Amino acid sequence: MIALIQLILSRVALGLLTLLIVSAVIFLSVELLPGDLAQEILGQRATEESVAAMRRDLGLDRPLIERYVSWLGGALRGDFGVSLANGRAIQDLIGERFINTLLLAAYTASIAVPVAISLGLAAALYRNSIFDRMVNVTTLITISFPEFFVGYILILFLSSKLGWFPGISNIRGDVGFFEFLYKTFLPALTLTLVITAHMMRMTRAAIINLLARPYIEMADLKGMPRRRIILKHALPNALAPIINVIALNMAYLITGVVLVEVVFVYPGLGQLLVDSVSKRDVTVVQAACLIFASVYIILNLTADVLSIVTNPRLMHKK
Amino acid sequence: MSDILLDIKGLKVEGKSADTWQQIINGVDLTLNRGEVIGLIGESGAGKSTLGLAAMGYAHDGCRISGGSVNFDGIDLLNLSSAQSRGLRGKRIAYVAQSAAASFNPAHRIIDQYTEGPVVHKVKGRTEAKKEAEVLFEKLQLPNPHTIGFRYPHQVSGGQLQRAMTVMAMSCKPDLIIFDEPTTALDVTTQIEVLSAIRNIVDEFNTAAIYITHDLAVVAQMADRIKILLKGDQVEEAPTAEMLDAPQEEYTKSLWAVRSLKSPIKPAPAKGDVPLIQVQGVTAAYGKVPVLHDVSFDIHKGRTVAVVGESGSGKSTAARVIAGLLPPSEGQVLIGGEAFPTHFKQRSKAQLQQVQMIYQMADTALNPKQKISEIIGRPAEYYLDLKGKAARERVRDLLFQIELEPDQFIDRYPSELSGGQKQRIGIARALAAEPSFIICDEVTSALDQLVAEGILRLLQKLQGDLDLTYMFITHDLATVRAIADDVIVMKDGALVEMGSREDIFAPPHPDYTELLLSSVPQMDPNWLTTVLNGRAQER
Numbered sequence: 001m002i003a004l005i006q007l008i009l010s011r012v013a014l015g016l017l018t019l020l021i022v023s024a025v026i027f028l029s030v031e032l033l034p035g036d037l038a039q040e041i042l043g044q045r046a047t048e049e050s051v052a053a054m055r056r057d058l059g060l061d062r063p064l065i066e067r068y069v070s071w072l073g074g075a076l077r078g079d080f081g082v083s084l085a086n087g088r089a090i091q092d093l094i095g096e097r098f099i100n101t102l103l104l105a106a107y108t109a110s111i112a113v114p115v116a117i118s119l120g121l122a123a124a125l126y127r128n129s130i131f132d133r134m135v136n137v138t139t140l141i142t143i144s145f146p147e148f149f150v151g152y153i154l155i156l157f158l159s160s161k162l163g164w165f166p167g168i169s170n171i172r173g174d175v176g177f178f179e180f181l182y183k184t185f186l187p188a189l190t191l192t193l194v195i196t197a198h199m200m201r202m203t204r205a206a207i208i209n210l211l212a213r214p215y216i217e218m219a220d221l222k223g224m225p226r227r228r229i230i231l232k233h234a235l236p237n238a239l240a241p242i243i244n245v246i247a248l249n250m251a252y253l254i255t256g257v258v259l260v261e262v263v264f265v266y267p268g269l270g271q272l273l274v275d276s277v278s279k280r281d282v283t284v285v286q287a288a289c290l291i292f293a294s295v296y297i298i299l300n301l302t303a304d305v306l307s308i309v310t311n312p313r314l315m316h317k318k
Numbered sequence: 319m320s321d322i323l324l325d326i327k328g329l330k331v332e333g334k335s336a337d338t339w340q341q342i343i344n345g346v347d348l349t350l351n352r353g354e355v356i357g358l359i360g361e362s363g364a365g366k367s368t369l370g371l372a373a374m375g376y377a378h379d380g381c382r383i384s385g386g387s388v389n390f391d392g393i394d395l396l397n398l399s400s401a402q403s404r405g406l407r408g409k410r411i412a413y414v415a416q417s418a419a420a421s422f423n424p425a426h427r428i429i430d431q432y433t434e435g436p437v438v439h440k441v442k443g444r445t446e447a448k449k450e451a452e453v454l455f456e457k458l459q460l461p462n463p464h465t466i467g468f469r470y471p472h473q474v475s476g477g478q479l480q481r482a483m484t485v486m487a488m489s490c491k492p493d494l495i496i497f498d499e500p501t502t503a504l505d506v507t508t509q510i511e512v513l514s515a516i517r518n519i520v521d522e523f524n525t526a527a528i529y530i531t532h533d534l535a536v537v538a539q540m541a542d543r544i545k546i547l548l549k550g551d552q553v554e555e556a557p558t559a560e561m562l563d564a565p566q567e568e569y570t571k572s573l574w575a576v577r578s579l580k581s582p583i584k585p586a587p588a589k590g591d592v593p594l595i596q597v598q599g600v601t602a603a604y605g606k607v608p609v610l611h612d613v614s615f616d617i618h619k620g621r622t623v624a625v626v627g628e629s630g631s632g633k634s635t636a637a638r639v640i641a642g643l644l645p646p647s648e649g650q651v652l653i654g655g656e657a658f659p660t661h662f663k664q665r666s667k668a669q670l671q672q673v674q675m676i677y678q679m680a681d682t683a684l685n686p687k688q689k690i691s692e693i694i695g696r697p698a699e700y701y702l703d704l705k706g707k708a709a710r711e712r713v714r715d716l717l718f719q720i721e722l723e724p725d726q727f728i729d730r731y732p733s734e735l736s737g738g739q740k741q742r743i744g745i746a747r748a749l750a751a752e753p754s755f756i757i758c759d760e761v762t763s764a765l766d767q768l769v770a771e772g773i774l775r776l777l778q779k780l781q782g783d784l785d786l787t788y789m790f791i792t793h794d795l796a797t798v799r800a801i802a803d804d805v806i807v808m809k810d811g812a813l814v815e816m817g818s819r820e821d822i823f824a825p826p827h828p829d830y831t832e833l834l835l836s837s838v839p840q841m842d843p844n845w846l847t848t849v850l851n852g853r854a855q856e857r
Binding site for chain 1: 374376403404408421422423424426435472473
């Protein structure tokens with residue numbers, strides 16, 4: 001047990017180290033951009049005094065290390081500084097949108113993960129049957145289209161033609177739980193179609209990979225039903241790769257959904273990032289990147305720990 | 319009620335290779351009465367496992383039963399629906415696999431794998447099955463019978479796991495159990511425990527069994543009748559005692575004769591001779607795991623020294639230290655009286671040339687992308703500076719020495735050779751360097767007995783012709799008896815005993831050697847009973 005805790009702690013420590021390095025890269029990459037930030041903000045016609053005053057305001061006259069440490073320290077407390085574009089505190093800008101992004105991701109995951117795993121298991125159980133081929137082809141088609149295209153197709157049919165769901169998911173203020181589910185159904189469905197194929201195919205492959213193992217043949221020779229062989233004998237041994245592919249797709253749901261948010265005008269973090277890039281609002285971009293990086297690392301860490309916990313060889317030492 | 323439990327008639331099984339169906343079993347009959355044990359003997363490829371599985375109405379992936387009939391207690395197994403045959407498997411016919419370590423599911427506790435049979439087949443409830451499991455665990459003398467079930471397979475030793483698998487096969491009290499080489503992967507000292515466990519349980523519940531093995535001495539202990547298979551055909555069948563005393567067919571006689579190989583006794587090396595290999599106070603470890611503790615021994619020129627011990631005793635590690643593959647943390651190795659650098663990278667070409675190795679798995683030890691001429695030619699080129707025609711001539715000479723027709727084999731790839739031929743190529747590759755000392759690491763343990771005997775005879779002949787010295791690592795004491803001049807017994811990384819073959823095999827023995835020697839199955843059908851009784855009295 002102590003060895004296990006050590007193993008997990010070392011993974012957490014490695015995750016934190018990675019995050020530290022990533023934060024330094026994010027901070028430095030903005031520093032390396034050509035031109036002077038204060039000059040950028042004030043424009044070409046600003047006087048030298050006003051530029052110098054601006055630099056003092058922004059703290060740009062302090063040494064690099066000092067600024068990095070204070071930026072990172074602020075970020076740890078949730079204080080990312082102020083937006084260069086409108087002077088508002090970044091945590092106020094990001095806070096609600098980040099929650100929106102998380103909500104949409106959770107909504108999508110709660111549909112996509114059970115569907116993908118069930119389909120993957122069923123495809124492995126009835127492998128090489130018509131059902132297996134149908135599932136494979138369908139999921140391959142949905143993954144082959146770009147996500148914005150899938151989004152527009154869904155809007156065309158389910159919103160414009162049939163009018164079942166709203167084509168714009170511009171939730172604002174206090175929406176009720178069911179109203180939220182209804183209004184964001186189309187983006188959630190779009191994302192589900194995009195990520196299901198990957199998880200489903202991985203599940204199927206991980207299971208089929210194990211079917212030639214002697215313990216699977218043993219289960220067969222013990223007269224176990226096929227469904228039980230797949231669920232009880234193959235699945236527990238295939239958890240590690242499945243958990244990893246789920247974590248990868250969860251990370252995509254939070255950091256890679258910019259296009260879908262734009263298509264459905266959904267007020268998430270992705271949209272904010274796009275807006276800020278076009279406005280050269282570097283402090284907001286920095287903050288968003290740091291949040292994305294943290295999400296990525298936390299999800300991968302979770303996958304690592306879950307893989308360890310579900311492996312009896314690591315959980316129960318000799 | 320008829321006494322016949324299983325009746326197989328004219329069974330044919332086909333296997334798919336390279337898109338064509340090839341017959342693996344060509345019409346074999348097998349009849350088994352209730353409570354009877356039949357032994358199936360044959361070399362690899364004889365079809366004995368396939369026949370065993372067919373007795374369950376089952377064929378491996380890529381195989382199919384193409385003819386004949388399998389009748390189990392009045393049920394035609396070949397005309398059952400998938401659900402019907404699943405209802406029989408595990409419940410009335412059970413299977414014990416060769417490797418329990420691979421055949422237990424690593425994700426579940428042993429007890430859960432035991433109880434799922436009875437529960438799914440609705441023979442009894444989980445609680446009742448658990449209680450019975452504990453009784454059986456105790457009966458098979460597994461340690462901590464009340465808690466061992468709660469362990470995962472990787473937490474239990476190989477021999478214990480094999481017994482647990484036998485217990486699992488008994489979970490539904492089947493009428494028939496197929497034992498597919500259940501002790502082949504075990505050390506002799508562990509094997510004897512598993513054998514006695516299997517015999518007790520089969521006797522107690524009057525279960526019929528098909529016992530598959532390639533080891534005659536083992537089957538002699540277990541079976542009422544023995545059936546011999548060769549390449550999918552039946553050779554002969556007879557009650558055990560009759561089969562042992564008076565085999566009828568030539569093939570059977572040749573199987574029996576293997577055990578008669580014995581090398582002549584060589585005179586002891588002269589006093590004052592510098593031994594070819596001197597291992598002095600060697601301690602070695604893999605990372606932090608200590609493997610060898612202060613091991614010292616000598617090997618004299620022109621002799622065959624067998625190093626015996628169970629898996630984990632450190633015998634291969636000792637060889638790796640001599641070859642420079644694993645530098646020891648203490649001690650040194652002298653070759654020809656000269657202290658060699660401990661790591662092979664620091665040894666000169668002439669030093670490297672002295673020590674060559676032959677490996678257990680010829681399959682993986684030969685590069686599948688190289689022709690025989692390259693495999694053997696490379697060391698000839700590297701160590702002896704032979705080029706072009708001269709190198710090819712040398713390869714031809716070597717092929718001739720290992721009794722393979724040079725013209726036929728020189729341009730083949732390893733995949734075009736049989737197991738025994740591959741091992742011969744391994745020998746030729748070691749010879750190509752013209753070494754003085756060859757380490758043979760379990761070189762015959764992956765081979766069938768007849769083929770293995772051929773390899774042993776070849777090694778003996780080469781030793782005479784070329785004045786070679788062998789370090790022969792093995793866990794098979796029959797091989798030791800056949801060819802060793804001197805024997806080193808190892809246990810847990812230390813020497814137990816060393817001496818000439820006559821000394822080691824003649825009493826009195828240290829306790830461990832005694833245990834090891836008495837655990838080697840003998841052809842006498844009463845051997846197991848005698849040994850177990852003897853051991854019980856000592857306790």
